[in-house]
Amino acid sequence: MEVVKSVVSFMCNSEFWRMAVLWSFSLIFSYLKLFYESLFSQESKFQPRCSLKDSIFSTALVARPVCIVTGATSGLGAAAAHALSNEGFYVVLVGRSSELLSKAISEIKSRNHDACLKAFEVNLSSFVSILEFKHSLQQWLQDSNMHSSVQLLINNAGILATSRRFTCEGYDDCRMLATNYIGAFCLTKVLLPLLESSPVPCRVVNVTSFTHRNVCILLFSYELHRKVGLMKKSQHLSIVAADPGAVQTNIMREIPSPVSTMAFAAMKLLGVLQSSKTGVSAIVDAALAPPDVSGVYFFGGKGRSLNSSALSYDAKLAKDLWDASCNLFEEEQVAAQRDGNCAVGNDE
Numbered sequence: 001m002e003v004v005k006s007v008v009s010f011m012c013n014s015e016f017w018r019m020a021v022l023w024s025f026s027l028i029f030s031y032l033k034l035f036y037e038s039l040f041s042q043e044s045k046f047q048p049r050c051s052l053k054d055s056i057f058s059t060a061l062v063a064r065p066v067c068i069v070t071g072a073t074s075g076l077g078a079a080a081a082h083a084l085s086n087e088g089f090y091v092v093l094v095g096r097s098s099e100l101l102s103k104a105i106s107e108i109k110s111r112n113h114d115a116c117l118k119a120f121e122v123n124l125s126s127f128v129s130i131l132e133f134k135h136s137l138q139q140w141l142q143d144s145n146m147h148s149s150v151q152l153l154i155n156n157a158g159i160l161a162t163s164r165r166f167t168c169e170g171y172d173d174c175r176m177l178a179t180n181y182i183g184a185f186c187l188t189k190v191l192l193p194l195l196e197s198s199p200v201p202c203r204v205v206n207v208t209s210f211t212h213r214n215v216c217i218l219l220f221s222y223e224l225h226r227k228v229g230l231m232k233k234s235q236h237l238s239i240v241a242a243d244p245g246a247v248q249t250n251i252m253r254e255i256p257s258p259v260s261t262m263a264f265a266a267m268k269l270l271g272v273l274q275s276s277k278t279g280v281s282a283i284v285d286a287a288l289a290p291p292d293v294s295g296v297y298f299f300g301g302k303g304r305s306l307n308s309s310a311l312s313y314d315a316k317l318a319k320d321l322w323d324a325s326c327n328l329f330e331e332e333q334v335a336a337q338r339d340g341n342c343a344v345g346n347d348e
Contacts, residue, residue: 034300046303049288052088061147061199064116068092068150070124070187071157073100076207076244079280080154082108084287085115089152092137093119124157124183127332134190149198150191152287155184156207181216185325186332201236201291207283208241216321217241218312223322225295238294242286244279245300
């Protein structure tokens with residue numbers, strides 16, 4: 001009876017109909033657009049994958065490039081970590097649960113005995129946790145006699161929250177936004193010096209959705225791409241977005257199971273539902289695209305790319321979002337520094 005009430009309550013919510021109707025339409029439209037452009041577009045939008053054995057990706061200073069994957073404990077994150085370990089990256093898995101991180105590493109090792117892996121427990125909805133991760137990462141690189149830089153950052157972590165909740169900093173009803181966008185923004189800003197100090201080309205890959213419900217991520221991606229283009233010291237840094245399409249993961253775990261089961265069944269009937277192993281292709285395409293590829297939206301695998309939604313290219317909206325995000329970032333920095341000073345004062 002409780003299950004029935006939960007399903008009825010969820011289906012009476014406007015969010016359900018936005019997902020069921022608008023999201024389905026967006027998915028179908030994206031695949032139709034991909035099909036149309038593959039047939040009639042005069043300009044090829046296929047990007048080849050580069051091998052790490054290529055001299056552009058390796059030097060005496062960076063024998064094995066470092067790749068950070070957030071949300072790496074399951075689904076696309078775990079699949080990306082495995083795929084990129086096979087490509088020769090030293091993969092840093094980032095997740096909220098140490099237990100799940102250990103499990104993910106064991107699973108990858110069972111399929112790739114030579115995989116180089118490191119795990120860090122990080123809460124991306126907490127700025128303090130992000131700062132702690134940066135310091136721990138730098139210490140690990142130093143202790144491992146590795147170059148103090150990062151070559152690839154994949155912002156994959158995301159949740160689909162249906163209940164009221166608070167972030168660690170106390171923001172009401174914002175944890176989904178904090179994890180899906182603000183966390184990715186802050187992590188990228190914090191790690192930017194490590195990316196810029198890379199002696200070989202480096203890249204940020206922002207994983208987004210076919211629904212563009214995370215249009216913030218696309219606006220952020222394109223604005224960072226524009227700003228990097230104006231910075232001489234960052235000319236070797238590229239920013240791309242990757243959309244895996246419809247993938248069966250546990251991101252809908254908070255949605256009543258009968259509803260999520262019907263959603264997956266409908267996508268399977270349409271022939272667009274993929275496993276994580278298949279869906280990760282777009283992410284790997286984005287990660288291994290030639291270094292000069294930037295500001296591109298990968299979709300559908302096989303190196304293919306599309307133009308994303310018109311809203312995602314709104315330059316004014318992107319600038320406004322960037323400015324607001326930077327203000328929030330600076331506020332969090334000040335708060336973290338103040339709390340740190342207080343902690344030191346208490347110790348004394």
